[in-house]
């Protein structure tokens with residue numbers, strides 16, 4: 001695993017997963033345009049290091065998570081399903097049958113120890129400390145031409161619940177208003193917004209620390225939909241297979257990852273709001289301007305030679321698709337703890353995470369698909385699922401063409417669609433009201449007589465095993481000379 005962004009970048013270099021761009025490229029729109037072009041190449045293109053962003057001597061790293069290969073590297077696994085298996089093992093410990101079994105459990109016990117962060121005194125992220133530092137020193141991107149300004153797009157925003165002290169880390173974009181203030185775009189359903197709500201009720205200032213460019217597993221963890229009250233550092237420690245080193249901030253009572261490249265310390269005042277946006281968002285459209293809390297900078301700390309890690313979002317697929325894919329795989333075994341009938345799930349890139357969620361189930365009783373839809377709409381950030389498609393367990397949900405075929409053939413529109421109303425994502429543009437709208441479930445499972453379906457269900461076409469083998473044999477021979 002990588003202890004810092006620098007180590008990750010070296011590994012990407014070694015694996016030929018990084019393109020270094022030595023010519024000057026402007027952080028004003030140009031870097032985003034190049035990244036977008038690269039993201040749209042097969043497989044998501046390479047990670048990018050802009051070594052000379054115009055006007056700055058701090059390199060910009062971007063698209064580092066923008067492929068399955070690099071997302072797996074970032075989390076130290078060959079495939080994301082390996083991680084899912086490890087989580088399954090950790091959350092389903094077997095009672096040891098003897099000494100050998102107990103010894104076999106030791107690695108898992110060690111991994112539990114890794115969940116707890118530890119505090120260190122010396123930190124690379126505090127090699128330079130400047131209480132009069134400003135944001136103008138960093139190559140923060142203006143992504144799209146009609147954006148309201150420059151945005152920090154991959155920050156780890158640290159807060160503590162003013163009452164319980166519970167820590168939250170979230171990735172919330174920050175629009176640069178001037179050298180010392182930014183917007184704080186934590187949406188109302190998110191952990192940071194809840195801490196701010198409590199602070200406002202108490203009439204208190206909320207200390208905030210923003211870490212930029214920690215090690216890659218940590219950077220991912222801030223985007224993960226951890227249940228409220230559960231520390232993202234636990235997830236990071238598990239993924240890194242090592243405890244996270246934290247250091248006390250200089251001007252606020254918070255801790256930040258010692259390995260970060262840059263740290264912005266500051267606070268958000270109760271009652272203060274400022275217009276934020278527009279922003280070219282991951283929906284592929286510009287988000288409307290809206291009022292959001294304001295972050296005030298009290299201190300900048302950074303490495304002697306920092307790298308600015310960022311991302312851009314836009315029309316999918318982009319880098320955030322792969323971060324979302326990691327969450328899909330990592331959280332599946334955890335969701336299965338309460339919904340064991342779920343076999344697999346998939347968020348297609350074009351569905352922007354919540355717009356289309358496809359789930360296969362081991363259907364056990366009438367109405368089962370509708371229970372799964374309701375469960376999604378009541379479960380953490382899955383509540384934003386605008387369309388939930390439920391299919392039987394024999395459908396490969398990762399194969400979008402197969403799903404389209406099965407949905408098309410298996411659903412009767414009037415009978416199999418379930419509508420409901422409730423909270424929707426803050427970025428939802430189609431609902432009449434902000435953050436409140438409707439959702440739809442499609443029950444594309446085979447219908448049972450106990451669900452009122454009295455006709456015979458049609459049999460799926462398949463040839464005989466012998467004919468299939470023969471066909472494969474002949475295809476192997478003729479396909480060699482055939483060019484599509």
Ligand SMILES: Cc1cc2nc3c(=O)[nH]c(=O)nc-3n(C[C@H](O)[C@H](O)[C@H](O)COP(=O)(O)O)c2cc1C
Nearest residue numbers: 169170171172173185186187190191192223224225
């Ligand atoms: C690149 C990127 C940018 C994001 N920007 C925002 C944002 O501006 N506001 C927001 O509320 N969520 C944003 N998110 C989603 C949150 O990071 C995500 O919902 C996370 O789980 C929030 O953490 P929390 O549950 O601790 O609040 C972004 C995610 C990614 C990958």
